[in-house]
Amino acid sequence: MIAPVTGFSKKTKKEKIDWLLSTYLQNDTEALATLKKYWNSDTALQQLHDDFIENTISNYYLPLGVAPNFKINDRLYTLPMVIEESSVVAAASNAAKFWLERGGFKAKVIGTEKNGQIHLNFFGKETLLKHFFEAVKPKLIASIEAIQTNMKRRGGGLLDIVLKNSSEKLSGYYQLHCTFETLDAMGANFINSCLEEIARTFETEATTFKSFSETEKPEVVLSILSNYVPECLVRAEVSCQVSQLDTKDFDGKTFAAKFVRAVNIAKAEPRRAVTHNKGIMNGIDAVILATGNDFRAVEAGVHAYAAKDGTYTSLTHASVKDDVFTFSIEIPLALGTVGGLTSLHPMVKFAFNLLQSPNAKQLMEITAVAGLAQNFAAIRSLVTTGIQKGHMKMHLMNILNQLQTTSEEKQKAVQYFKDHPISHSSVLTFVESMRN
Numbered sequence: 150m151i152a153p154v155t156g157f158s159k160k161t162k163k164e165k166i167d168w169l170l171s172t173y174l175q176n177d178t179e180a181l182a183t184l185k186k187y188w189n190s191d192t193a194l195q196q197l198h199d200d201f202i203e204n205t206i207s208n209y210y211l212p213l214g215v216a217p218n219f220k221i222n223d224r225l226y227t228l229p230m231v232i233e234e235s236s237v238v239a240a241a242s243n244a245a246k247f248w249l250e251r252g253g254f255k256a257k258v259i260g261t262e263k264n265g266q267i268h269l270n271f272f273g274k275e276t277l278l279k280h281f282f283e284a285v286k287p288k289l290i291a292s293i294e295a296i297q298t299n300m301k302r303r304g305g306g307l308l309d310i311v312l313k314n315s316s317e318k319l320s321g322y323y324q325l326h327c328t329f330e331t332l333d334a335m336g337a338n339f340i341n342s343c344l345e346e347i348a349r350t351f352e353t354e355a356t357t358f359k360s361f362s363e364t365e366k367p368e369v370v371l372s373i374l375s376n377y378v379p380e381c382l383v384r385a386e387v388s389c390q391v392s393q394l395d396t397k398d399f400d401g402k403t404f405a406a407k408f409v410r411a412v413n414i415a416k417a418e419p420r421r422a423v424t425h426n427k428g429i430m431n432g433i434d435a436v437i438l439a440t441g442n443d444f445r446a447v448e449a450g451v452h453a454y455a456a457k458d459g460t461y462t463s464l465t466h467a468s469v470k471d472d473v474f475t476f477s478i479e480i481p482l483a484l485g486t487v488g489g490l491t492s493l494h495p496m497v498k499f500a501f502n503l504l505q506s507p508n509a510k511q512l513m514e515i516t517a518v519a520g521l522a523q524n525f526a527a528i529r530s531l532v533t534t535g536i537q538k539g540h541m542k543m544h545l546m547n548i549l550n551q552l553q554t555t556s557e558e559k560q561k562a563v564q565y566f567k568d569h570p571i572s573h574s575s576v577l578t579f580v581e582s583m584r585n
């Protein structure tokens with residue numbers, strides 16, 4: 150029986166590892182060697198990473214790939230992409246090249262408003278709460294003056310506070326719905342600090358507001374930003390003449406019709422929409438990770454947006470009108486190019502330099518394009534050759550690496566599998582036959 154550990158967070162890194170090894174890993178020296186292999190020999194850099202989170206014992210690498218030739222609003226970008234899945238970067242690069250020759254991507258930020266709520270209990274008369282709120286609203290705003298100073302100087306800050314009656318959804322449930330402009334910051338810390346201060350002021354003022362009886366004072370349940378940001382929205386699009394879509398497998402017209410049908414299937418069927426949107430997130434998450442943004446926040450917000458009309462549906466839209474094929478995406482993205490990891494993580498700094506130091510709006514546009522490109526590549530494969538052909542080619546390398554093949558063995562295998570079906574067992578058999 151394993152006993153619970155006490156004071157774990159106070160232990161040194163070595164003590165933590167010793168405890169893990171002796172408790173779960175039979176003091177396996179190989180496990181220790183693996184952890185150590187991933188430590189950075191630059192102790193300052195290692196310390197930086199140790200300090201990002203708690204109880205750090207080693208680093209966990211993901212590959213950073215790049216996808217060149219993205220023409221976005223007439224500017225050429227090479228996208229940094231952090232992802233473990235093979236084919237994603239190749240697919241992005243192919244889509245970028247395809248659209249480079251057809252005018253590139255157009256992207257536009259529709260809005261940048263973020264929001265957060267102070268969730269309240271109030272079981273008294275609504276008119277009383279409304280009256281109180283209107284009376285204290287200037288004090289609520291004044292209470293965050295110090296927190297807002299810098300943000301306001303740069304042109305951002307709190308936009309408004311609105312009292313919302315949500316008691317039809319849940320008895321006694323009201324909200325102070327607060328909206329913010331956070332400019333180039335994702336703004337989570339700023340918004341949460343503002344909300345907690347407003348909530349404190351609201352409760353303090355409520356205690357001295359005479360019209361509330363002792364039993365009907367509003368009470369703060371919790372205050373937090375929302376990761377649902379439908380007012381922080383970006384749109385990206387590609388379009389061309391249908392005749393420009395000719396491929397070796399299809400003429401443009403057939404391809405466009407199949408493509409539009411595939412998107413419409415994702416619009417109609419949530420089971421397909423989830424996978425369709427997952428493909429979009431392959432591109433989006435990869436750029437979000439490379440630029441040190443919060444992919445969990447983006448994932449949650451994007452999927453909620455996909456279900457905003459009551460049914461989960463496709464985030465992309467495709468149409469053919471007057472012989473013009475148009476393919477677009479509209480998604481909420483709360484991203485930052487300052488604050489958080491952006492100035493701390495050397496690889497994130499590299500990614501921003503590679504992207505020519507975008508501001509948050511430009512990063513929203515670039516990221517939306519990554520999602521659109523990824524979806525284009527996936528659907529193009531799905532309605533033509535299927536995805537396995539390209540996928541397995543990339544997968545072959547992973548299998549060969551797993552089997553610790555030499556570069557000579559790799560070359561032979563790549564040659565052989567050009568015209569043989571790739572599966573884990575077929576590669577294993579081939580490698581074994583080479584070695585025998």
Ligand code: MEV
Nearest residue numbers: 424425427428527528536
């Ligand atoms: C795989 O990671 C993504 C796809 O399944 C997306 C899709 O089906 O559209 C290929």
